Amino acid sequence: MRYTLAALASASLVLGHGYVENATINGQSYPFYDPNTDPYTSPTPERISRKIPGNGPVENVTSIDIQCNGDSVDGVIGSAPAALHAPAAAGDNVTLFWSLWPDSHYGALVTYMARCPDTGCQDWLPNSTSVWFKIAEDGLITPESAGGQADIWAVDSLEVAGNAGYTYTIPSCLADGFYLVRHEIIAVFLAGSYPGAQLYPGCHQLNITGGAGSTVVDSDELVAFPGAYAGTDPGITWDSSSTTYPIPGPSVFSCAAGSGSGDAASSESSAVATQTLVAASSADSQTSTATTPATAVSPTQAQTTISASSIASSQISSTSSTAVVPSATSLTSDATPVAAETSAAASTGKKCSKRRGLQRSNL
Ligand SMILES: *[C@@H]1O[C@H](CO)[C@@H](O)[C@H](O)[C@H]1NC(C)=O
Ligand SMILES: *[C@@H]1O[C@H](CO)[C@@H](O)[C@H](O)[C@H]1NC(C)=O
Numbered sequence: 001m002r003y004t005l006a007a008l009a010s011a012s013l014v015l016g017h018g019y020v021e022n023a024t025i026n027g028q029s030y031p032f033y034d035p036n037t038d039p040y041t042s043p044t045p046e047r048i049s050r051k052i053p054g055n056g057p058v059e060n061v062t063s064i065d066i067q068c069n070g071d072s073v074d075g076v077i078g079s080a081p082a083a084l085h086a087p088a089a090a091g092d093n094v095t096l097f098w099s100l101w102p103d104s105h106y107g108a109l110v111t112y113m114a115r116c117p118d119t120g121c122q123d124w125l126p127n128s129t130s131v132w133f134k135i136a137e138d139g140l141i142t143p144e145s146a147g148g149q150a151d152i153w154a155v156d157s158l159e160v161a162g163n164a165g166y167t168y169t170i171p172s173c174l175a176d177g178f179y180l181v182r183h184e185i186i187a188v189f190l191a192g193s194y195p196g197a198q199l200y201p202g203c204h205q206l207n208i209t210g211g212a213g214s215t216v217v218d219s220d221e222l223v224a225f226p227g228a229y230a231g232t233d234p235g236i237t238w239d240s241s242s243t244t245y246p247i248p249g250p251s252v253f254s255c256a257a258g259s260g261s262g263d264a265a266s267s268e269s270s271a272v273a274t275q276t277l278v279a280a281s282s283a284d285s286q287t288s289t290a291t292t293p294a295t296a297v298s299p300t301q302a303q304t305t306i307s308a309s310s311i312a313s314s315q316i317s318s319t320s321s322t323a324v325v326p327s328a329t330s331l332t333s334d335a336t337p338v339a340a341e342t343s344a345a346a347s348t349g350k351k352c353s354k355r356r357g358l359q360r361s362n363l
């Protein structure tokens with residue numbers, strides 16, 4: 001039987017995974033690159049978001065596709081810059097609206113920024129250089145073991161039709177300039193072995209103006225994509241019976257620590273955190289476990305801090321001087337395994353297709 005484009009498009013809506021459809025930035029709504037229509041629209045619509053090949057995941061964390069999406073396996077290598085930038089101010093909230101997220105795909109929401117050249121992001125590909133700093137992360141908010149009927153994950157709120165979207169705050173201390181924002185869902189329902197975790201990255205471009213900030217993030221706090229994640233990271237290869245989820249990558253950038261305006265204690269702890277961050281983002285997670293300094297918060301504290309969404313969804317306050325390092329320590333043996341829940345992998349019966357794009361969407 002022959003499928004019409006419309007049939008394929010609606011099939012992808014039903015069976016697909018997802019992507020960010022639009023954003024509200026400084027009161028203005030911006031449609032994002034639509035992989036179902038933009039490739040077939042002439043002239044090509046100009047967007048603030050970079051091209052994505054479809055609604056499917058990236059699983060290879062060492063591929064350039066992990067940066068702003070892509071499908072190297074099928075010849076779509078990484079992403080290309082977008083034409084536009086959304087104007088915004090440091091401290092603004094940006095709300096991203098994902099397509100309705102499938103409830104089997106539980107996982108984390110993680111957001112990074114990178115400063116583009118002063119000429120803009122529209123020609124810029126960072127490749128594998130270290131340019132990214134993490135500005136927000138939300139993972140396993142409440143484990144089932146805390147008394148609920150199921151784990152509560154950051155993506156859960158995106159699984160309800162007409163949801164309020166996901167909001168991140170542009171760090172208030174950032175210097176004006178052009179920035180590339182890398183936002184992803186890391187779905188971990190199949191993360192028991194690598195490759196298995198499904199990453200859904202996408203990038204959008206901001207023109208940050210009119211702010212009072214002057215912070216340019218130190219180069220030693222920056223990570224690369226690919227580079228920031230390794231298949232052996234405990235948040236990339238993750239046992240679904242675990243009661244904690246260590247979000248991969250560096251600790252969240254804090255204006256209080258990063259601007260040097262904090263007190264001596266906070267500067268010190270941020271320096272420690274930065275070193276830990278470098279260790280944690282190295283390819284060998286064993287190394288990061290071994291070198292995590294005693295000052296790093298305990299797994300329980302780390303989880304609690306992340307759960308409170310205090311870093312992710314609100315502006316980083318100058319009182320939060322302790323950088324949270326969601327490192328390999330979160331998988332220590334004192335985590336009490338709960339009775340193994342029916343995993344999404346088991347309930348869906350098969351691994352989600354890696355296939356991308358309209359013609360190849362999961363059929
Ligand atoms: C992952 O990507 C890297 C870099 O492109 C490549 O060398 C490697 O073969 C890929 N791995 C798989 C399993 O495709
Ligand atoms: C951003 O959202 C936070 C949390 O809702 C709120 O406290 C803050 O005032 C908002 N910032 C702006 C600039 O609207």
Ligand SMILES: *[C@@H]1O[C@H](CO)[C@@H](O)[C@H](O)[C@H]1NC(C)=O
Nearest residue numbers: 021022029097098099100162
């Ligand atoms: C943005 O995307 C969401 C999620 O699909 C949708 O509900 C909403 O109507 C869209 N908003 C605009 C302005 O297109």
Ligand SMILES: *[C@@H]1O[C@H](CO)[C@@H](O)[C@H](O)[C@H]1NC(C)=O
Nearest residue numbers: 123124125126127128129131
């Ligand atoms: C990234 O790669 C492209 C294409 O090879 C190159 O033109 C560009 O200069 C590189 N960017 C950086 C920041 O190295």
Ligand SMILES: *[C@@H]1O[C@H](CO)[C@@H](O)[C@H](O)[C@H]1NC(C)=O
Nearest residue numbers: 084085087120207208209210
């Ligand atoms: C960035 O914002 C500034 C200040 O509003 C504006 O003058 C400039 O044209 C903008 N640049 C781009 C490329 O959007």
